[in-house]
Amino acid sequence: MEAQAVEREGGMNGLEKLVLREGGWSAEVYLYGGHVTSWKSSQGEELLFLSSKALFEPPKAIRGGIPICFPQFSNLGSQQGHGFARNRLWALDAHPQLDPPPNATAAFVDLILSPSPSPSHDDFKAYPHSFEYRLRVQLGPAGLLTLTSRVRNTNSDGKPFSFTFAYHTYFSVSDISEVRVEGLETLDYLDNLQDRSRFTEQGDAITFEGELDRIYLEAPRKIAILDHEKNRTFLVVKDGLPDAVVWNPWDKKAKAMSDFGDEEYKHMVCVEAAAIEDPVTLKPTEEWTGRLQLSLVPNTHVGGSLDVPNAL
Ligand code: TA6
Numbered sequence: 297m298e299a300q301a302v303e304r305e306g307g308m309n310g311l312e313k314l315v316l317r318e319g320g321w322s323a324e325v326y327l328y329g330g331h332v333t334s335w336k337s338s339q340g341e342e343l344l345f346l347s348s349k350a351l352f353e354p355p356k357a358i359r360g361g362i363p364i365c366f367p368q369f370s371n372l373g374s375q376q377g378h379g380f381a382r383n384r385l386w387a388l389d390a391h392p393q394l395d396p397p398p399n400a401t402a403a404f405v406d407l408i409l410s411p412s413p414s415p416s417h418d419d420f421k422a423y424p425h426s427f428e429y430r431l432r433v434q435l436g437p438a439g440l441l442t443l444t445s446r447v448r449n450t451n452s453d454g455k456p457f458s459f460t461f462a463y464h465t466y467f468s469v470s471d472i473s474e475v476r477v478e479g480l481e482t483l484d485y486l487d488n489l490q491d492r493s494r495f496t497e498q499g500d501a502i503t504f505e506g507e508l509d510r511i512y513l514e515a516p517r518k519i520a521i522l523d524h525e526k527n528r529t530f531l532v533v534k535d536g537l538p539d540a541v542v543w544n545p546w547d548k549k550a551k552a553m554s555d556f557g558d559e560e561y562k563h564m565v566c567v568e569a570a571a572i573e574d575p576v577t578l579k580p581t582e583e584w585t586g587r588l589q590l591s592l593v594p595n596t597h598v599g600g601s602l603d604v605p606n607a608l
Pocket of ligand 1: 488
């Protein structure tokens, strides 16, 4: 029997997931966290990093894939690190108020995160606002993976609210020391390893020789992640998300994370489309859209640099 474009299945630890299939590609998204945990090529190769020690146990966020950081991107401050959206159960959205994808060849699922109704709930205490957060995950032709977040202010008290946001994407790479991130050169960045002090990127690409944790500001729409050994490039295209976070924990921080293998830092890099420096502010009834598109581009290395057709 032909596999359906979207199937609901039992996932890890009894958590439910949706499996999207299109043109031999597949993607998986858990209702827990609205969390994409897998994006596989038509050759069955996993393109997202998922830690072998990921817990799949609420309230811990799943380590890997594409965690959603909302309503805050930060491990500082009162709210739960990186917000609560990734630690909550989302629901299928029966009324997405969004047209189906234009091309019929796309598998997609619409999810919704409703805030806690009761003021006594911890989330409400941390973020006392009424909102609708709708997420569409779509797998299109040639494996194009699109995440579209729409957040609407539904406060009845006339109050605006602000939030910061990131798609905290973990890419699977063959060897972090052979990875280049292109498109962020000459930008200013906030260095999370130096109290978010501001610097300017001097290199002609970002390469990795140790822990790196930076928020690049006003980043271009397209960012390329080159995996030299696999001779392939991930292309990140972002809309409504002005910033980009680049992170590798390296060895010391890897050992300090219980849900992350000591050596796993060698095989992952986070490049995160985000809105951090200037929080998004919505008046009642206003809606924000933040879109992430991931694709895999065969690349031709010309003398070590990258010539990615139509990428950057
Ligand atoms: O995106 C980089 C970062 O903010 C790092 O500072 C590190 O904390 C990482 O996120 C993981 O955070 P998490 O809360 O998922 O352990």
